[in-house]
């Protein structure tokens with residue numbers, strides 16, 4: 001009986017060696033599972049297109065409103081209007097900053113967006129709607145410049161590139177404040193806790209919720 005157990009154990013250790021000698025480090029995961037292909041630098045670069053508020057990630061290239069105008073008229077105006085006013089239910093890209101404090105704020109690129117670099121990032125990844133990522137970096141710099149010029153934020157001949165775009169100051173840049181996060185920082189009370197609750201503020205007072213009825 002003991003010898004048969006020994007045989008089984010021997011067999012098992014043999015199997016273990018057979019299975020584990022082929023470690024993932026000695027062969028790629030594609031060989032290991034028999035499917036998938038390793039990602040190339042080019043594959044990763046195609047996904048890695050995000051542009052930060054500070055301009056990190058902006059590609060090489062440049063554009064002006066003048067150069068962007070024909071691209072905008074051919075590829076964007078059908079939905080966003082010749083003057084960025086928005087056609088039908090498609091969003092306007094030009095809007096008055098003054099409306100932000102009204103009951104019906106017109107939140108557009110020009111009136112609301114805090115960073116010009118976000119405009120490049122958004123167009124580069126998502127526009128033209130239905131044919132995203134079909135524009136060259138120069139075309140994206142161009143239409144970005146054209147939209148900023150329509151909003152009177154830059155001049156027609158201002159050259160936008162990886163260096164100049166992050167320096168463009170949007171009108172509503174200082175209209176954003178960091179969340180205070182007092183609820184996150186609060187210490188949890190575990191014993192002898194204060195049972196009386198004092199309401200110190202209301203969402204409606206902080207203007208984070210609507211007070212008017214439709």
Ligand code: HEC
Nearest residue numbers: 075076078079090091107108109122123127128129130143
């Ligand atoms: C077929 C219609 C269509 C075309 C063409 C089109 N867009 Fe858009 N665009 C949209 C729609 C729809 C949205 C809103 C998408 C959403 O909210 O998810 C949008 C949103 C945007 C926004 C964000 C607006 C905001 O305030 O949220 C920008 C900027 C923009 N488009 C720029 C462009 C540019 C530049 C082009 C041309 C290269 C273009 N679009 C072409 C339909 C279009």
